[in-house]
Amino acid sequence: MSSITGGAASTIATQESERVEYEGRDLNEIMRKHLVDNVTAWREQLEYWTTEMGAPDLTAEEMRTCTLRYFDATNNIRDCEQGIELLDHKLARATQQQQQQAEQTRASAPSPPAVAETSRRAKRPRLAESEEDSEDGSRGVVEVRRHGYWKCRLCTSQAYLEAGPGRVPTAPCKYPLKDMSKLFNHFLEMHLENSPEQRCKELGAALGQNRGPFEYWLTQSKGEKFRDPGAIDDIIMTLQDGEMPDALRGLHRAAGRFPNADSEMYRKGSTGRQSRRGRARHDSP
Numbered sequence: 001m002s003s004i005t006g007g008a009a010s011t012i013a014t015q016e017s018e019r020v021e022y023e024g025r026d027l028n029e030i031m032r033k034h035l036v037d038n039v040t041a042w043r044e045q046l047e048y049w050t051t052e053m054g055a056p057d058l059t060a061e062e063m064r065t066c067t068l069r070y071f072d073a074t075n076n077i078r079d080c081e082q083g084i085e086l087l088d089h090k091l092a093r094a095t096q097q098q099q100q101q102a103e104q105t106r107a108s109a110p111s112p113p114a115v116a117e118t119s120r121r122a123k124r125p126r127l128a129e130s131e132e133d134s135e136d137g138s139r140g141v142v143e144v145r146r147h148g149y150w151k152c153r154l155c156t157s158q159a160y161l162e163a164g165p166g167r168v169p170t171a172p173c174k175y176p177l178k179d180m181s182k183l184f185n186h187f188l189e190m191h192l193e194n195s196p197e198q199r200c201k202e203l204g205a206a207l208g209q210n211r212g213p214f215e216y217w218l219t220q221s222k223g224e225k226f227r228d229p230g231a232i233d234d235i236i237m238t239l240q241d242g243e244m245p246d247a248l249r250g251l252h253r254a255a256g257r258f259p260n261a262d263s264e265m266y267r268k269g270s271t272g273r274q275s276r277r278g279r280a281r282h283d284s285p
Contacts, residue, residue, distance in 0.1 A: 026220055028094075029146075032087045039080045046073040098219065099144065106229055146220075147178040148210030154191045154202055163193040177206070180217035181252070188254035196259035197242035204239030211236065222251050 049070040053063065154160055155172035168190040177183045187203040194202075207214045215232055218224045226232060231247075238245040249256045 026091075028087050028091055032084055032091075035080045035083045035087070039077055039084070042073050042077045042080065046070065046077065049073060095144065102229065105227070143212045144216050144219075145212060146216050148180065148183070148206075148213035150177045150183060150206040150210060152177060152186060152202075153205075154187075154194060154199075157194075159193045160191065167193060178213075180210075180213055180221070183207075183210075184252050185254050188252075188258045196244075199259075200239045200242050200244055204236055204241075207236045207239065218251070224251070 049066050052058075053066045053070065058066065152173050155169070160167065160172070169186075173186075177186055183206055184203070187199045187206070191199055191202075211232070214236070218232065219226070235245045235247055239248075244255060244258050249258075
């Protein structure tokens with residue numbers, strides 16, 4: 001009887017060589033991904049043993065082995081699918097409990113004076129109330145969930161388009177930014193053609209339109225507990241003012257070392273290149 005080849009072997013090799021990034025991910029989500037991978041592998045084995053059972057030259061012993069393997073794959077697929085269903089229910093229930101706790105916290109919080117509340121409301125960051133596209137084409141997301149949606153405006157800015165060699169990113173983003181960690185890296189480690197103040201403002205604008213995913217990243221991925229729901233808004237407002245909040249520096253590597261020294265070096269080099277290009281155009285006949 002032939003050995004397992006083709007799709008099943010390819011899947012096993014892929015799983016052994018794949019590098020999974022665990023930072024910032026919930027344990028239940030990691031377990032769910034592993035179960036989905038197991039279902040895929042077991043389905044390929046089920047297909048293989050089904051094909052083997054159809055071979056015309058099988059002995060009685062080989063048919064018995066194929067049948068046992070077939071039922072084994074079927075049972076494992078069922079176990080994995082049941083595990084995925086339980087995890088989905090657990091994740092949904094955890095999200096619901098978190099929303100209920102947030103509502104209870106807001107309800108139990110003492111009401112400040114009317115003047116202070118009016119002033120605070122006026123300073124709150126501009127947040128989208130749905131997933132509709134805003135004026136700049138970026139979609140606002142307030143639902144507490146993992147992924148957001150933001151089209152980088154700096155990738156289409158004149159400063160970026162005129163930046164010389166060595167600009168980062170080397171090419172404009174083709175797809176919207178959805179992962180919060182990648183969103184931080186994009187603005188805090190890239191777009192060095194802009195000042196640190198401008199990059200903070202753009203990050204604040206992105207988080208203001210993606211408050212729900214930002215709250216998920218803080219509370220679920222980083223395990224932060226906020227007694228005051230307005231603390232998250234304060235972080236966004238500080239960024240929108242062009243400054244890096246101290247509360248954010250200890251939660252993300254790029255925020256902790258922002259602004260990096262490469263930013264000023266790049267901007268000085270870019271200014272020098274632009275000056276040389278200007279002198280060349282002036283001196284040309």
